[in-house]
Amino acid sequence: MTQEVVRTIKVTTTSEILTDLAPVSEGFPMRKWSVKITLVGPSGGELPANIFDKVTYKLHPTFQNPNRTLKKPPFKLEEQGWGEFDMTIIMHVVDKGGEKSIVHDLNFVEAKYESEHKLSFPTSRPLLARLLAESGSLPDSAVSGSPLPTDEAKKEKRKHEGAEASKKKSKHEKSSIDVERLAEGLEKLGQDDILQVVQMVTENRTADMYVKNDVEEGEFHLDLFTLPDNLLKMLWDFVKKRADI
Numbered sequence: 001m002t003q004e005v006v007r008t009i010k011v012t013t014t015s016e017i018l019t020d021l022a023p024v025s026e027g028f029p030m031r032k033w034s035v036k037i038t039l040v041g042p043s044g045g046e047l048p049a050n051i052f053d054k055v056t057y058k059l060h061p062t063f064q065n066p067n068r069t070l071k072k073p074p075f076k077l078e079e080q081g082w083g084e085f086d087m088t089i090i091m092h093v094v095d096k097g098g099e100k101s102i103v104h105d106l107n108f109v110e111a112k113y114e115s116e117h118k119l120s121f122p123t124s125r126p127l128l129a130r131l132l133a134e135s136g137s138l139p140d141s142a143v144s145g146s147p148l149p150t151d152e153a154k155k156e157k158r159k160h161e162g163a164e165a166s167k168k169k170s171k172h173e174k175s176s177i178d179v180e181r182l183a184e185g186l187e188k189l190g191q192d193d194i195l196q197v198v199q200m201v202t203e204n205r206t207a208d209m210y211v212k213n214d215v216e217e218g219e220f221h222l223d224l225f226t227l228p229d230n231l232l233k234m235l236w237d238f239v240k241k242r243a244d245i
Contacts, residue, residue, distance in 0.1 A: 003122070003123050003124070003139045004120040004121060004122050004123065005120070005121055005123055005132055005136065005137075005138055005139070006118050006119065006120050006121075007039060007040075007051070007118070007119060007121060007132065007135055007136065008039070008040035008116050008117070008118050008119075009037060009038075009039060009040075009049065009091070009100075009102070009116065009117045009118075009119055010037070010038045010039070010040050010046065010114055010115070010116050010117075011035060011036075011037060011089070011102070011104050011114065011115045011116075011117070012035070012036050012038065012112070012113075012114050013033065013034070013035050013104075013106060013112065013113055013114075013115075014033065014034050014111065014112045015031045015032065015033035015034075015108050015111060015112075016031060016032055016033075016111060017029045017030070017031055018030045018031060018032055018080065021080075023082070024082045028082045028083070029082065030080060030081070030082050031080065031081065031082060031108060032078070032079075032080050033078070033079060033080070033081065033106070033108070034076055034077060034078045034079075035057065035076070035077045035087075035089075035104065035106070036074040036075060036076040036077070037049045037052070037055055037073070037074055037075045037089070037091065038073075038074055039051070039135045040116065040135075041135050041136070042135070042136050042137075047134070047135050048073040048074065049073050049074065049075065049091075050073055050094070050131055050134070050212075051093060051094055051097075051121065051128060051131045051132060051135075052073075052075070052091045052092055052093060052094065053071065053092055053093075053094045054069055054070065054071045054075075054092045055069070055070050055075035055089060055090070055091050055092070056068065056069045056070075056089070056090040056092070057069075057070075057077050057087055057088075057089055058087055058088040058089070058090070059079070059085075059087055060081075060083065060085040060087070062083075063079070063081070084105075084106055084107040084108060085106055086103050086104065086105055086106070087103070087104050087106055088101060088102075088103055088104075089101065089102050089103075089104050093121065093128065094127060094128055094131060095125040095126070095127040095128040095207065096125070097121065097122060097125055097128045100119050102117050102119075123138055123139060125207075126207060126208060127207060127210075130210060130212075131212075177229075177232050177233060177236050179224045179225060179232070182224060182232070182235060182236055182239060183224055185239040185240070185243040185244075186235075186239060186243075188243040188244070189239065189242060189243060193238075193242050196238070197235065197238065197239075200231070200234060200235065200238070201222060201227075201231070201235075204228075204230075204231045204234070206228060208226060208228075209223070209226045209227055209228075210222070210223035210226045211223075
């Protein structure tokens with residue numbers, strides 16, 4: 001039986017009257033409104049909803065192009081209108097984890113309001129489980145220990161898992177690649193070279209790899225121990241030509 005964890009999704013809605021536009025009729029002014037999706041963390045703070053790779057908003061059919069899909073957290077939709085309506089929000093879970101749908105009441109009673117929805121997610125998919133661990137605890141079978149590990153603990157755990165995995169891989173190709181030296185070489189690369197590395201990793205990405213591209217923070221996280229041998233060799237050959245390793 002697949003284990004699941006519950007996460008709280010927050011939908012935040014804001015609206016304001018557009019005073020420079022004439023009302024549609026008395027009591028129905030034109031408004032600018034927005035809706036965004038975030039996660040609620042263990043301490044109650046907002047976190048990026050990175051467990052979704054895209055969100056689709058199904059607006060009232062009177063809108064031009066009523067189905068709107070956004071692919072970057074916080075998946076913020078901005079529109080103009082005068083009417084209130086119920087919209088379906090479809091959240092597409094990363095790592096082929098399926099879809100989650102909620103119905104959102106778009107209204108203008110308050111200039112800003114929030115609604116929370118508790119949804120369940122499977123922990124059996126590697127990438128999804130890693131992302132879920134950033135917003136709360138996981139079952140012992142999904143990660144070691146229910147509390148969120150510290151950065152140092154994560155690093156040591158990945159090193160241990162990588163070392164164990166390396167024993168099972170072919171010595172012919174892996175023996176020529178020093179992962180620690182490769183990591184040092186990557187840190188010496190310039191911005192243009194780093195962009196090429198990101199492209200190489202993206203084009204050869206598999207479900208077993210730990211890769212996190214934090215666009216908002218401008219950071220790209222990569223666990224070399226989770227990379228397949230062919231990609232490690234590609235990176236080694238690339239870095240060796242551009243850095244002293």
